[in-house]
Structure formats: structure tokens, C-alpha cells
Amino acid sequence: GENVEQHPSTLSVQEGDSAVIKCTYSDSASNYFPWYKQELGKRPQLIIDIRSNVGEKKDQRIAVTLNKTAKHFSLHITETQPEDSAVYFCAASARNNAGNMLTFGGGTRLMVKP
Amino acid sequence: KAGVTQTPRYLIKTRGQQVTLSCSPISGHRSVSWYQQTPGQGLQFLFEYFSETQRNKGNFPGRFSGRQFSNSRSEMNVSTLELGDSALYLCASRRAQTPYEQYFGPGTRLTVT
Numbered sequence: 001g002e003n004v005e006q007h008p009s010t011l012s013v014q015e016g017d018s019a020v021i022k023c024t025y026s027d028s029a030s031n032y033f034p035w036y037k038q039e040l041g042k043r044p045q046l047i048i049d050i051r052s053n054v055g056e057k058k059d060q061r062i063a064v065t066l067n068k069t070a071k072h073f074s075l076h077i078t079e080t081q082p083e084d085s086a087v088y089f090c091a092a093s094a095r096n097n098a099g100n101m102l103t104f105g106g107g108t109r110l111m112v113k114p
Numbered sequence: 115k116a117g118v119t120q121t122p123r124y125l126i127k128t129r130g131q132q133v134t135l136s137c138s139p140i141s142g143h144r145s146v147s148w149y150q151q152t153p154g155q156g157l158q159f160l161f162e163y164f165s166e167t168q169r170n171k172g173n174f175p176g177r178f179s180g181r182q183f184s185n186s187r188s189e190m191n192v193s194t195l196e197l198g199d200s201a202l203y204l205c206a207s208r209r210a211q212t213p214y215e216q217y218f219g220p221g222t223r224l225t226v227t
Contacts, residue, residue: 034215034216036218042220043204043218043219043220043221044157044204044218045218046215046216046217049215089156089157101147101159101162101169101170102147102159102216103159104149104156104157104159105156106156107156107157
């Protein structure tokens, strides 16, 4: 089955700096890669996603890049703000005979210091 | 459009008991997935239901089961509860089984004593 590894597990940055979180996946058939943000005590929220036919996608201060050859994808947050502090999860979806299922990385705790 | 809802939000049970959790997906969403979230293990996939049929199953013992009704609402059941079952149980819905966006509910916090 699919295996997703996420690094780093914790990341501390100064407000205004950039943050980068990286994920690798094992199944070359994976074709959908979402990122979720989970604030303390709240549900995971989808913040951006990318499909395998696209190499990069941006939405304001966040961007995701995908390298299918190397089987890794990354989340980039620019001009970080204290409200960006949360746990971020990457995931990969591969189609199997029964449909699609998401496999999540272990999460990255991002702390933005004011 | 209303989001994914889960009931109850908090639950305390004793070892050996059983529990049933409920999830109502976003209107029009036919796929419901369940996840267990613990501090040490992250988000672990339990199972996915689509059109009342279980389509995928994670690596959990048979004590964990689920079902989906014709209105797409889903329930999961855990029998013979163990201390290690204490976790946040999240459900997520999406429109169909193709890789559409998946949206999470607020979760049910289960504590087993």
C-alpha cells in the first residue's frame, strides 16, 4: 500500500519568514495530493491540493510543488504569520480496485514566533 | 451549505463496553471515510463507505466496524473497548470516489477508562 513520509515533524520560524514542509510517497499510481491544516482542538481543513498532471499550484501565500519522478511534494508558506501556527498534514491518494483512499503523513507542527 | 457533522462530540466509556459514533456528510456527498487520530500515530484510516458499501478498509481489528445508510449518513461501531481506543475519531466526506476534495467533521473525542 501507499506510504507517506513527512518532514520535519516540528518547524519553528520567525514571523515573516518562509516555511517549507516536504513529503515523499511510495506509490507511483498516486495522483492526488492534498494538504490539511489542523489548529489546536479543531478539525483538519483542506488548504490546498494538487493533481499529478500539474507541477505547481499557488493560492496567495501558500504553494505546493510536485515532483512525480522523485515522488515528493512540498508545501511552501511565505510571509508566515502567527495564525499560520498549526499542525500540517500532507496526504496522497492512489486509485485501487475499490476506489481511492487517502494516506496521510505524520504531520508537521509549525510554530510562527511573533 | 452545512458542513460535516458528528455526534456525539465527547464520549467517556469503560473498558469492555461498545460505542457507536455517527457522521452526517455534506449534502450531496456520497463517500464517507473514518479516521482515528492519536498523538502518537497521527491520522490512521479506518474505512470508507460509498453508496452503502465499504470500499476500503485500513489495518484495524474486527472490533471496528461501520455502515452507511441510504441517505449517506454513516456510523462506526467499536466493540469491546480497550484503553488504546481512546482517540479523536474523525469522519470526512467527499462527493464521489474520484479524487475530489475531502472535508472533515469536528470529530468525536472518545475516552476509554
